[in-house]
Amino acid sequence: MEKVSKRYGGVVALHEADLAIRAGAIHAVLGENGAGKSTLMKVMSGVVTPNEGRMLLDGHEVTFPGPTAANRAGIVCVFQELSLIPDLSVAENILVSNPPRRFGLIDRRAQRRIAGEALARAGAPDIHPDMLVRDLPLSRRQMVEIAKALAREPRILILDEATSALTKADVRTVFEVLKRLRAEGMALLYISHRMDEIDELADECTVFRNGRNIQSFATGTRSRQDMIEMMIGREYRHAFPPKVDPPPQVAPVLSCRGLTWGRSLDKVDLDLRPGEIVGIGGLDGQGQRELLLALFGVLRNWSGSITVGGAARRLASPRDAKASEVGMALIPEDRKTEGLLLPMTVGENLTLAGLGRISAFGVVDRAAERAAIDALTAKLQIKTASPDIPVGALSGGNQQKVVIAKWLMTEPRIILLNDPTRGIDVGTKQEIYRLLRRLADEGAAILYYSTDYDELIGCCNRVLVMYDGRVTAELTGDRITEHNLIASALDVGDATTERVAS
CATH class of the missing domain: 3.40.50.300 (P-loop containing nucleotide triphosphate hydrolases)
Structure with missing residues (x-):
């Protein structure tokens, strides 16, 4: 990736970003939410088209009009937000874009066999190909997502927080899978906020901040403190707020x-x-x-x-x-599917749980609504170009702030x-x-x-x-x-x- 830039209106998601990855290596991309990591990944995988810059694959300039073209070139993503269809089986999800056919019809036996091989390669042979995805817990769905990517036989595998929903046992399994893929010559791009994973897996690291790549270096040549300070652009002190224990005689609420x-x-x-x-x-x-x-x-x-x-x-x-x-308020496990309505605006999501507080006889008081949106945005420091843009356009961290703020409105x-x-x-x-x-x-x-x-x-x-x-x-x-x-x-x-x- 050379001098890649991407703008959404007046918002600069990437500015002249460079990135070089090689076969047989795991390259970690680090940065805060909104630093440009996901946009870079979407450019690589054909999901978005950059405004400037170019991409070279094996030394030859390439452009991808869509994800299908990137997949054909061997670039496959495992997204943090799952792309599975709950009401289809595991096998149908793994081969949804290219199911095996026989006499013009989907070959179910071959579909189950290929899906089983992909699940075994992903370290999840216990997941039956005929199970419905909706019946699987989130951690097992993530394993299906990884198997789905491996079924496409990638040359470059991009993993965006691919272990964030996994159990510790599954994380160990995925680590072994990734190390094996590296030994087989695959290039892996690994996005994670977990420093322990970076230390164990990555050969090289690149830090992004505000849409720019700050520095690339070999793993082990920078301390965690150095990397975190590069990510946030200031001195970092990892500390939790002091705890205050309530008086023991206070009655439970x-x-x-x-x-x-x-x-x-x-x-x-x-x-x-x-x-x-x-x-x-x-x-x-x-x-x-x-x-x-x-x-x-x-x-x-x-x-x-x-x-x-x-x-x-x-x-x-x-x-x-x-x-x-x-x-009572509940901040759910999966912000994308349980916490937010992604096509709706930031403001609409912020006031969704507390509409009764800003409406009378079924009519929303627009002035009160705007005041509530402004107050919640300021209180949680939600970074958004406007409260009128779709909440799905925000970074993961800012989406999570919206989920929390939505419920704080109910006091x-x-x-x-x-x-x-x-x-x-x-x-x-x-x-x-x-x-x-x-x-x-x-x-x-x-x-x-x-x-x-x-x-x-x-x-x-x-x-x-x-x-x-x-x-x-x-x-x-x-x-x-x-x-x-x-x-x-x-x-x-x-x-x-x-x-x-x-």
């Missing part, structure tokens, strides 16, 4: 007892007090997501009891949960968060950490599931660790350590953890 739902939740007990951030830990898929959904009224037919402010509540829908007498007193910093940059993470602590200090009660142990350690007053649908341990104070979190997640316990009776 939210309690549940014996909360059970199918095989996912098994007699969960929980107390959440105003002013505290309670973390939920454990291996992915141990009931954490279902706990948040049950509390927010998404799941039906659960048993047990939920009390809010000392009063028993039967939360049968999200409408019940967000009602003023309950005051919730109970905030449920499902891995809210997945796939966003270090600078935006810091802003979210400070925001959560400020909300807690103002009296909000926060229940926070995260797959990042550092966040649980740095942000939370207490951590409840779940295993097989049960809360098996509670960690407090200096017992909230990575060692204890891992030991509790594996249900092997430790002398320093507080065991919770079954």
Whole structure:
């Protein structure tokens, strides 16, 4: 890539960007959300056309009118936002663009065979090709996305936060797959905010900031501190806001007892007090997501009891949960499909959850709406050219800010968060950490599931660790350590953890 520029109206997404990648190497691209990484990837893969610059493949200048042309040239992407069709099978998704045919009809047997080979190559032979994608958890869908890319036999594989939704076991599997592909001579472009992954996988790195490439270097020749400061353009201090524990005599604002739902939740007990951030830990898929959904009224037919402010509540829908007498908000796992309406504007998404506060008799007060949009944009420092552009045009970090801001408009007193910093940059993470602590200090009660142990350690007053649908341990104070979190997640316990009776 030589002197590549891309503008969207007055917004410059890329400015004279250069990038060189080679076969048999993993090249990491680093930068904050909005730094230009995704735009560069879309130019490479034919999704967008640059305004200036050129691209050379094997020394020959190439242009791609669309993704199909890029695929034919051997350039394939694995996007952070999945491109799968939920109501189709795994095999149909993997070969959706070029299914095998026999006598003019799709050859289902060959389709299953090719899909099975792709899944095995991706390290996911346990996923059956005939399963519907909608029946798979997010982490397994991501593995299908990787298999879909490998089925196209790429020469250059671009991975955009491809591990952000994976379990730790799947991450290890993908690492081995990527190392094998590198040994086979494939060129891999790897976009990630996880520095541990960069250290382990990358041969070379390029840092982008404000649409420009700042520097390229061999992995290991720059410290993490140096790389982060290159990304954000200023000195970096990685620190979580100081914790403030609420007085022990404060009554819980939210309690549940014996909360059970199918095989996912098994007699969960929980107390959440105003002013505290309670973390939920454990291996992915141990009931954490279902706990948040049950509390927010998404799941039906659960048993047990939920009390809010000392009063028993039967939360049968999200409408019940967000009602003023309950005051609950949920920041969901997948901002693209569960948190935002991508074709709608930034402003429309910001006010979506709180329309009742700015309308009367079904008519929205436009002046109040604009004031609310301006206030929320300023409060969360959302970077947007205008509140009238589609929210899908924002960077991932700014989209996540919109999801959070949307619910802050309802002034919730109970905030449920499902891995809210997945796939966003270090600078935006810091802003979210400070925001959560400020909300807690103002009296909000926060229940926070995260797959990042550092966040649980740095942000939370207490951590409840779940295993097989049960809360098996509670960690407090200096017992909230990575060692204890891992030991509790594996249900092997430790002398320093507080065991919770079954």
